[in-house]
Amino acid sequence: MRPFALLLCLALSCLAASAAKADQFNPAYLNLHQTGQDTFDVLWKVPAIDETTTLKIQPVLPPGTTPLGPRRSTYASGSSVQRWQITVPGGIEGKEIGFTGLSRAGIDVLLRYERMDGTEQIARLLPIHPSVTLVRSPGPFEVITTYTEIGIEHILLGVDHLLFVLALVLIVRGNRRLFVTITAFTLAHSVTLALATLNIIHVPSPPVEAFIALSIVFVAGEILRVQQGHEGLATRKPWVVASVFGLLHGLGFAGALAEIGLPQNDIPLALLFFNVGVEIGQVIFIIAVLTMMWLGRYILASSINTRLATRASAYAIGIVASYWVFARIALF
Numbered sequence: 281m282r283p284f285a286l287l288l289c290l291a292l293s294c295l296a297a298s299a300a301k302a303d304q305f306n307p308a309y310l311n312l313h314q315t316g317q318d319t320f321d322v323l324w325k326v327p328a329i330d331e332t333t334t335l336k337i338q339p340v341l342p343p344g345t346t347p348l349g350p351r352r353s354t355y356a357s358g359s360s361v362q363r364w365q366i367t368v369p370g371g372i373e374g375k376e377i378g379f380t381g382l383s384r385a386g387i388d389v390l391l392r393y394e395r396m397d398g399t400e401q402i403a404r405l406l407p408i409h410p411s412v413t414l415v416r417s418p419g420p421f422e423v424i425t426t427y428t429e430i431g432i433e434h435i436l437l438g439v440d441h442l443l444f445v446l447a448l449v450l451i452v453r454g455n456r457r458l459f460v461t462i463t464a465f466t467l468a469h470s471v472t473l474a475l476a477t478l479n480i481i482h483v484p485s486p487p488v489e490a491f492i493a494l495s496i497v498f499v500a501g502e503i504l505r506v507q508q509g510h511e512g513l514a515t516r517k518p519w520v521v522a523s524v525f526g527l528l529h530g531l532g533f534a535g536a537l538a539e540i541g542l543p544q545n546d547i548p549l550a551l552l553f554f555n556v557g558v559e560i561g562q563v564i565f566i567i568a569v570l571t572m573m574w575l576g577r578y579i580l581a582s583s584i585n586t587r588l589a590t591r592a593s594a595y596a597i598g599i600v601a602s603y604w605v606f607a608r609i610a611l612f
Contacts, residue, residue: 307388307404308379309539310339312372314396319348319367327387328360335385340411342368342375378411388433392541400543402550404429420549427550431557434536435565440492440604441529442565443597447499449569450590451506452518462566464519468526469533470555476534477542477551486611488531493604495525500598507591533558 311323328334348365355361368375372393379389386407393401393414403412404426435441448465452458475481499521502514514521542550 307390308335308337308385309390309392310377310379311392311394313394314372315365316396318369318371319365320372322362322364322366324362325359327358328355331355331360334360335381335387337379337381337385337387337389340378340380341366342372342377344369373414376411376413379405380410382407382410390430390540399545400541402426402541402543420546423543423546423549424553427554428557428560430540431554431559432561432564433557434533434554435558435561438532438536440496440601441532441562443601444492444496444499444525444529445562445565446569447496447503447594447597448514448518448522449566450503450593451499451514457518461518461522462562465522465526465529466559466562468523469530469558472527472530473533473537473555473558474551476531477537478547483531485535486608488528488535490605490608490612491528492525492532493601493608495528496601497598497605498525500594500601503594503597504591507587507594 308327309323309325311321313321313323315321324339326334326337346367348367351362351364353360353362377391382389382405388407389405389410391401391403391405391412401414403422405412445462445465448461449458452461472481476483499514502512502521505512506515537551537554
């Protein structure tokens with residue numbers, strides 16, 4: 281019934297082979313923190329292969345910008361980080377900030393502007409639109425579109441979350457049960473995403489990422505139990521499993537969102553639409569999986585052993601997740 285799952289899983293496995301972190305949403309990041317009327321602290325973080333090899337991306341600051349001292353460079357967690365101070369005559373608002381090299385590098389940039397009064401502006405710049413003009417107060421529409429896009433991209437690049445959802449699709453029988461299960465997963469991770477983002481709860485990232493990987497190992501094992509004719513907890517009450525592990529995955533989402541930050545004057549709106557974006561991306565993925573399964577069932581049914589394909593998918597998911605477990609424990 282699920283012949284195309286093997287092909288999808290193997291594709292995801294190739295993407296995941298080098299990943300030890302939970303979430304692979306890794307854009308470049310520019311933070312401008314206003315310290316005076318015309319002075320700013322700058323933090324520029326760009327993905328790097330090692331301490332000497334970084335992506336060739338540079339911010340283009342407004343004309344007249346003058347550095348107040350040398351740049352201080354460090355390397356941490358796969359990124360090159362530079363810090364320095366600048367002065368911009370007349371301030372930075374109403375002026376354009378751009379980036380060179382985005383098209384060649386093929387990544388996005390997140391820009392965060394922190395004013396002295398505590399308000400913020402966050403923008404997402406794409407290779408096709410690599411510049412933005414800072415305004416005094418971004419409107420709600422800008423916050424909605426920016427964080428919805430970030431949520432969609434985050435889930436679609438978060439291969440471990442996708443493997444967990446794929447495993448649920450392989451386990452759960454019937455569209456109604458699948459809908460209830462995915463809804464339970466959504467509600468659960470929405471709760472912990474909100475609690476962690478609002479600093480109501482705090483759990484260190486490395487254990488969270490390791491347990492997320494263990495949750496995938498568990499559901500991969502449940503797929504094999506079904507294939508062997510046994511009923512596990514995920515088969516009898518999949519919504520319970522989805523809820524429990526959804527709480528865990530929500531902490532993973534929150535960890536990634538913490539690196540991006542939220543506009544202090546629009547926290548509820550940004551949090552809501554980041555979550556909306558995550559759900560849109562999740563729905564896109566599920567529809568793609570179900571479509572591939574349907575096509576496989578009617579086009580390749582005669583040439584693919586369904587039982588073997590599903591079992592192979594479970595082993596592929598389990599192997600990738602097991603690798604993640606050990607890789608993430610090593611980061612403790």
